[in-house]
Amino acid sequence: MSEQPAWxxxxxxxxxxxxxxxxxxxxxxxxxxxxxxxxxSPDHRGTPEDMGRVVTLLPDAHAxxxxxxxxxxxxxxxxxxxxxxxxxxxxxxxxxxxxHAPDGAVLDALTYIATPQNPYxxxxxxxxxxxxxIARAYGPSGLNxxxxxxxxxALAQAGAQDxxxxxxxxxxxxxxxx
Ligand code: BEZ
Numbered sequence: 001m002s003e004q005p006a007w008x009x010x011x012x013x014x015x016x017x018x019x020x021x022x023x024x025x026x027x028x029x030x031x032x033x034x035x036x037x038x039x040x041s042p043d044h045r046g047t048p049e050d051m052g053r054v055v056t057l058l059p060d061a062h063a064x065x066x067x068x069x070x071x072x073x074x075x076x077x078x079x080x081x082x083x084x085x086x087x088x089x090x091x092x093x094x095x096x097x098x099x100h101a102p103d104g105a106v107l108d109a110l111t112y113i114a115t116p117q118n119p120y121x122x123x124x125x126x127x128x129x130x131x132x133x134i135a136r137a138y139g140p141s142g143l144n145x146x147x148x149x150x151x152x153x154a155l156a157q158a159g160a161q162d163x164x165x166x167x168x169x170x171x172x173x174x175x176x177x178x
Contacts, residue, residue: 004077004081004110005096005107005108005109005110006071006074006077006107006108007026007069007070007071007099007107007108007109007110008069008070008071008072008080008081008084008109008110008111009030009067009068009069009070009097009099009107009109009110009111010067010068010069010070010111011030011035011055011057011065011066011067011111012035012054012055012147012151013054013141013147013150013151014067014068014070015067015068015151015154016150016151016153016154018068018070019083020070020072020076020080020083020084021072021073021076022070022071022072023071023072023073024070024071025068025069025070025071026068026069026071026099026101026105026107027066027067027068027069027101027102027158027160028066028067028068028069028099028100028101028102028105028107029064029065029066029067029099029100030057030064030065030067030097030098030099030100030111031063031064031098031100032059032060032061032063032064033057033058033059033060033063033064033065033097034057034058034060034063034064034065034164035055035056035057035065035162035164035165036055036056036057036058036124036164037053037054037055037130037134037148037164037165037168038053038055038056038058038114038121038122038123038124039053039054039055039056039091039092039114039118039120039121039122040052040053040054040091040120040121040122041053041054041120041137041139041144042120042139043139043140044139044140044141044147045137045138045139045141045142045143045144045147046137046138046139046144047137047138047139050133050136050137051120051122051133051137052133052134052137052138052139052144052147053122053130053133053134053137053144054144054147055151056092056113056114056115056121057095057111057113065162066155066158066160066162067099067111069099069101069107069109081110084112091114091118091119091120091121092112092113092114092118093112093113093114093115093118094110094111094112095110095111095112095113096108096109096110096111097109097110097111127167127168127171128171130168130171131168131171131172131174131175132175134148134168134172135172135175135176145172145176148165148168148169148172149169149172151165152165152166152169
């Protein structure tokens with residue numbers, strides 16, 4: 001892997017809201033990572049005083065994560081990356097991943113990962129504690145729970161299982177139905 005990849009991989013809000021023009025969209029799996037709602041959001045789905053929870057990837061040799069790879073026009077890539085860097089500035093860094101498409105193609109892609117070293121990282125907590133935060137938090141991009149439910153919907157439409165997302169969504173729904 002050397003030069004800038006042609007693809008951008010989304011496993012969170014980029015799945016349903018890329019916010020940029022693309023030449024191609026391909027769903028696929030990335031091996032060796034699992035999706036977790038462990039990153040604090042002080043700027044989109046929460047506030048600095050009451051952060052929301054959004055997704056990041058954690059390394060796990062036995063896991064795989066489903067998402068969507070986008071290929072923008074080459075001359076637009078730098079501009080799109082600059083916009084995404086601004087949009088995702090709350091603790092995320094670039095990473096390179098290989099996206100396995102259903103037809104066997106392997107796409108070299110850039111993605112965003114928030115590691116435990118960043119200042120907004122919330123990490124693992126008991127399910128009820130995470131669910132309470134997601135049920136309550138609200139930020140400039142909207143309700144934290146709307147983000148969770150949109151991700152749950154996108155995964156269900158794609159037939160892509162993610163037990164962590166499903167379990168959290170059920171727990172949040174139980175709280176808001178109370
Ligand atoms: C995404 O895949 O939608 C995404 C996840 C974390 C940071 C930025 C984008």
